[in-house]
Amino acid sequence: MGILVIAGSEQERRRLEIMLSDEGITDVVWLDSVSAVFGLLNDEADHPTVEVDLIILNLSSSDMDSDMDRVEACRMLTSADRSRDIPIILVVPAIALSELDAALAAGATDYVLSPIRAAALRARVRSALRLRNETVLRRSGEQKLQAMTQQLETANQMLQTISPIDDLTGIANERHLKESLDREWKISLRSFRPLSMVLVEIDFFEAFTSIYGPDSREDCLRHLATTLDKEMKRPGDVLARFAEEYFAILLPDTNINGAITLAEYLRLGVDQLTLAHTGSEVADHLTITLGLACSFPTMQRQPSDLIAAAGLALSQAIEEGRNRVKGIMMQ
Numbered sequence: 001m002g003i004l005v006i007a008g009s010e011q012e013r014r015r016l017e018i019m020l021s022d023e024g025i026t027d028v029v030w031l032d033s034v035s036a037v038f039g040l041l042n043d044e045a046d047h048p049t050v051e052v053d054l055i056i057l058n059l060s061s062s063d064m065d066s067d068m069d070r071v072e073a074c075r076m077l078t079s080a081d082r083s084r085d086i087p088i089i090l091v092v093p094a095i096a097l098s099e100l101d102a103a104l105a106a107g108a109t110d111y112v113l114s115p116i117r118a119a120a121l122r123a124r125v126r127s128a129l130r131l132r133n134e135t136v137l138r139r140s141g142e143q144k145l146q147a148m149t150q151q152l153e154t155a156n157q158m159l160q161t162i163s164p165i166d167d168l169t170g171i172a173n174e175r176h177l178k179e180s181l182d183r184e185w186k187i188s189l190r191s192f193r194p195l196s197m198v199l200v201e202i203d204f205f206e207a208f209t210s211i212y213g214p215d216s217r218e219d220c221l222r223h224l225a226t227t228l229d230k231e232m233k234r235p236g237d238v239l240a241r242f243a244e245e246y247f248a249i250l251l252p253d254t255n256i257n258g259a260i261t262l263a264e265y266l267r268l269g270v271d272q273l274t275l276a277h278t279g280s281e282v283a284d285h286l287t288i289t290l291g292l293a294c295s296f297p298t299m300q301r302q303p304s305d306l307i308a309a310a311g312l313a314l315s316q317a318i319e320e321g322r323n324r325v326k327g328i329m330m331q
Helices: 010-022 034-041 070-079 094-105 118-162 174-191 205-212 214-231 256-271 303-319
Strands: 002-007 028-031 052-058 088-093 110-114 195-202 238-242 246-252 288-295 325-329
Touching (some): 002 010, 010 118, 034 070, 052 070, 052 118, 088 118, 174 195, 174 246, 195 205, 205 214, 214 246, 214 256, 256 288, 256 325, 303 325
Parallel strands (some): 002 028, 088 110
Antiparallel strands (some): 195 288, 238 246
């Protein structure tokens, strides 16, 4: 372990050297001013030849820089990045005890009176080095914990990108919906079977959030996801959270009439929940509007065309007054 001693007097330096040597400490860096510390420990400089675990500040009034006293020296040392966590033992002449409280408040860890007694110095050095060791261990633990936390966050982000489940609602997410749509599109293309897509919007949901708050918003999304999921009858159908505040339903092998029937059934199911919504312009409770599209996939179309057509139907249903179902048969 290394100790940095700031001592302007050659006589004080020799006395400290003997005392530290008797304690078995030989890794010592000697400087004659506080200013010299920052040339050694500043962020741009190379690391010192020894790892500094303790600073002993032993400067008389005549040794101090013209614009710096012991208190300012402590404040500067504890403010610098490289010396912030290094304990400081301040050597204080009896006639300068008035500075002690201010120096301790400025960051000094401990003090010894001058002239220095070897026993007092040994006790202070041992205590300060224990403190330094505890600080290093704590910082090391904090860094490891921070690294582990970052690793967990990264792992969670990776899981979210590959997970088929939406965290909030527990139903399928948009990624899984689009993967399922691509797969079912190819199947329908080969078999020439109809494929339908339903988009669901919660009516005046922005007003709902403003009135009832973000927690109620999330509770509402979870409640609706559970309600819609219970109404899904076929295992091949896919209900997903779509674009944050929307739901989407993929219906393989379902014609336009079948899709409209299911959509109307879902609309009535939500309507009968009678969840209060004083900000709605179509009812005194929560309602949904559904737009759907049905297609017989062809080589000239893309799966995204089905989503776009369902979006167009949803827009038309909203323009017609909300709380209704609108379907489009793609030609």
